Amino acid sequence: MVELTKMERQALDAITKDAFYEDGLDSAIWADVYLDTVKGFYGIDSKTVRGVLGSLVKKGIINGIIDDKDRFGRSNGAISFTKHGKEIMKELGY
Numbered sequence: 001m002v003e004l005t006k007m008e009r010q011a012l013d014a015i016t017k018d019a020f021y022e023d024g025l026d027s028a029i030w031a032d033v034y035l036d037t038v039k040g041f042y043g044i045d046s047k048t049v050r051g052v053l054g055s056l057v058k059k060g061i062i063n064g065i066i067d068d069k070d071r072f073g074r075s076n077g078a079i080s081f082t083k084h085g086k087e088i089m090k091e092l093g094y
Contacts, residue, residue, distance in 0.1 A: 001091050002059055007044065009092075011052045012061070014038035015079065016094055025086045025094065031077030053079065061085035 004012070015021060018037045020029040035046040044052070056062045063080045081089060 001088060002061070004088075005052075005055075007048070007052045008056060008059075010042045010044065011038060011049060011056065012089065012092070012094075014041050015062075015081075016089075017041055025081050025089055028078045028080040031079055034079055056085075061088055 014037050015027075015029060015034065018027075018029045018034050020033060021027045035049055038044050038049050039046065053062065057064050060082055062085050063082055
C-alpha cells in the first residue's frame, strides 16, 4: 500500500463524510462542498486541503479536480477516486 500522511488520511476520510458521498467509492463529490466538509471535521483550511488533494492526485488516488467556475464564480470542480484509489480505500476499511 502507498504511504499516506495524517492529512492525506483525513482528506480521504472526509470524502466519505461528504453530503454527496451517495454512491460509495463510485461517488463524485463537489469540490467546494468538500472543502467545507474537511474543514468542519478536521479544521484544515481550504488552501492546505488543495495541496493535500494535489498530493493524492500525484499518488494516483483521486482524479484531478476540474476547477471550472460557473457564471456566478462558484467552483464546478469534482473529486472522485481512481481505480487505484478505490483499492486503497478498501484496504483502509472503507
